[in-house]
Amino acid sequence: MRYSNLFAPTTKEAPKDATLPSHQFLIRAGFISQYGSGLYNFLPLGKIVFDKIKAVVKEEMDKSGANEIQMGVVTPADLWRESGRYSIFGKELLRFQDRKNNEFVLGPTHEEVVVDIVKNRITSYKQLPLHLYQITTKFRDEARPRFGLLRGREFTMKDGYSFHKNEASMREEFAHMEQTYTKIFTRLGLDFRAVDADSGAIGGSGSKEFMVLADNGEDDIVVCEKCSYAANVEAAKRAKQTCQIEPPQAEFAKFHTPTPVKDSIAHIATFFKVDPFYTIKSVIKKAIYEDREEIIAFFIRGNDTLQETKAQNACGSLDLVDASEEELLSIGLIAGFCGPLKLPEDVQFFIDEELRDEKNLICGANEDQYHFVGVHVVNFNEARYKDLVAVRIGDICPCCGASLGITKGIEVGHIFQLGQKYASAMQATFLDEFGKSQAFYMGCYGIGVSRLVAVMIEASHDEAGCIWNKQTTPFMLDIIISNIKNESDVRFATDLYENLSASGFEVLLDDRAERFGVKIKDFELMGFPYALIVGKGLAEGKVELVDRKTLEKTSLHVEDLQAQLKELLS
Numbered sequence: 001m002r003y004s005n006l007f008a009p010t011t012k013e014a015p016k017d018a019t020l021p022s023h024q025f026l027i028r029a030g031f032i033s034q035y036g037s038g039l040y041n042f043l044p045l046g047k048i049v050f051d052k053i054k055a056v057v058k059e060e061m062d063k064s065g066a067n068e069i070q071m072g073v074v075t076p077a078d079l080w081r082e083s084g085r086y087s088i089f090g091k092e093l094l095r096f097q098d099r100k101n102n103e104f105v106l107g108p109t110h111e112e113v114v115v116d117i118v119k120n121r122i123t124s125y126k127q128l129p130l131h132l133y134q135i136t137t138k139f140r141d142e143a144r145p146r147f148g149l150l151r152g153r154e155f156t157m158k159d160g161y162s163f164h165k166n167e168a169s170m171r172e173e174f175a176h177m178e179q180t181y182t183k184i185f186t187r188l189g190l191d192f193r194a195v196d197a198d199s200g201a202i203g204g205s206g207s208k209e210f211m212v213l214a215d216n217g218e219d220d221i222v223v224c225e226k227c228s229y230a231a232n233v234e235a236a237k238r239a240k241q242t243c244q245i246e247p248p249q250a251e252f253a254k255f256h257t258p259t260p261v262k263d264s265i266a267h268i269a270t271f272f273k274v275d276p277f278y279t280i281k282s283v284i285k286k287a288i289y290e291d292r293e294e295i296i297a298f299f300i301r302g303n304d305t306l307q308e309t310k311a312q313n314a315c316g317s318l319d320l321v322d323a324s325e326e327e328l329l330s331i332g333l334i335a336g337f338c339g340p341l342k343l344p345e346d347v348q349f350f351i352d353e354e355l356r357d358e359k360n361l362i363c364g365a366n367e368d369q370y371h372f373v374g375v376h377v378v379n380f381n382e383a384r385y386k387d388l389v390a391v392r393i394g395d396i397c398p399c400c401g402a403s404l405g406i407t408k409g410i411e412v413g414h415i416f417q418l419g420q421k422y423a424s425a426m427q428a429t430f431l432d433e434f435g436k437s438q439a440f441y442m443g444c445y446g447i448g449v450s451r452l453v454a455v456m457i458e459a460s461h462d463e464a465g466c467i468w469n470k471q472t473t474p475f476m477l478d479i480i481i482s483n484i485k486n487e488s489d490v491r492f493a494t495d496l497y498e499n500l501s502a503s504g505f506e507v508l509l510d511d512r513a514e515r516f517g518v519k520i521k522d523f524e525l526m527g528f529p530y531a532l533i534v535g536k537g538l539a540e541g542k543v544e545l546v547d548r549k550t551l552e553k554t555s556l557h558v559e560d561l562q563a564q565l566k567e568l569l570s
């Protein structure tokens, strides 16, 4: 490609809302352009990168034995009603009507459509397993579209769906996809981890996320400093927390405890001279369900924090929001003085499982200005105990006993074991070995293909711009003609460009009538692995090679130049 033919509108300034390097540089270097909130175009350079990533994903998916298909983006609402998700998916699901008032959604994910494809077409266990995938557009009306391609509203996903006769076969494909994803992200040159994850709105049992480690990641991932344990903080486990300090010994009693509502745990711990470990903290939330709202109390140790996704899973709500003091009062709860004992009847509550059978604790007495001491957490219904707390840095690894740390990650892939959830709801069945009708077992597997374009840059950039790796760069080499008026320079650079291109190398020839400074700045911003400067030195038979990563310059002799470059670029 000659730069004079290339459409790559570079700018000095980034848009105001672009806070992350990938967002800033991809726009400034002319790889993408924004045309609405969470809506982006891929311009020529961005499109090359996007296609390269897509090709790696496609190649590995095809090798894995999956079949590529293409489903429509517009989906009849009735399919979503069949699965039961039409009413529970929330506002991310864009709903609309056609001229005959038929209802539709723009597909944010395609479980419903793919089940409909397979239903009545796969009828026997002999036709299983089957894996169908596509690489297409998704639409999610994200509450906060931001960070450019990382969280768009329209984006491209590779989504695959597998169908199985039993759980064992489903698990096998899950493991096979974990390997396939590992190959894909390794080929893309990314530093990633497969982590235990929460299954979210898609549902089902067992899921893993593929996280690229990056400072600007939106996800917190818990990693063991010693073994391979890694999990999203939403799903992370720890060995049970212990305390070196002796527990306070006291008979069960009610104490007058004048306490401000704010920081009540700290006050109570000081008041009774105990470690907050021995207090019970109550976190009261309003749970939003499809058809109702309910105030729910979550009880955890005083030195722990409620993990909201875990809490939401415990009560099965669509969302959890803060409850006001008035809302607490309306069901007889007093802010700052709630506890699991003597709760007003009908108040729904959950207790962190680490508190099970714990003794000598202090908690609110559900009476204004009073706390209980000498509390034993016993005799609660088994269903009240749930994992509710956020794992912290320094907690103990549940696998090996070493210390846990937390790092930031960007989710680039997610694989799920769905079980029979969707097939049962949509009555998609096959006949098993015994002639019995069974719902399909399913797995589903996503990769954020357009998000990956930005992830490449979050993972690799400097102050001047992008630093593409060889696997995904639009061009390997940028031949810069430093003075376009010098005919012999132009001839030499053009010959070299034509020769390398003819040999299949991806080369850009910067033949613009621009100053050298502009050209080198654009090279640094766009971030191709190498630039070759053809300029003054040519008279002495010398050109200069720039390594984008280090910005180091090496002088090369024109004799033997092609062979040297071919070796470097291969």
Ligand code: ATP
Residues within 6 Å of the ligand: 109, 140, 142, 149, 150, 151, 152, 153, 155, 156, 157, 200, 411, 412, 413, 414, 446, 447, 448, 449, 450, 451
């Ligand atoms: P997130 O937690 O980041 O919102 P998700 O868990 O909702 O993602 P999945 O339903 O698992 O996403 O979708 C599969 C993949 O699609 C994700 O791993 C991610 O890489 C990508 N993806 C999801 N939402 C977006 C988005 N708004 N913009 C770009 N890519 C996305």
Ligand code: MG
Residues within 6 Å of the ligand: 200, 209, 411, 413, 414
């Ligand atoms: Mg996910």
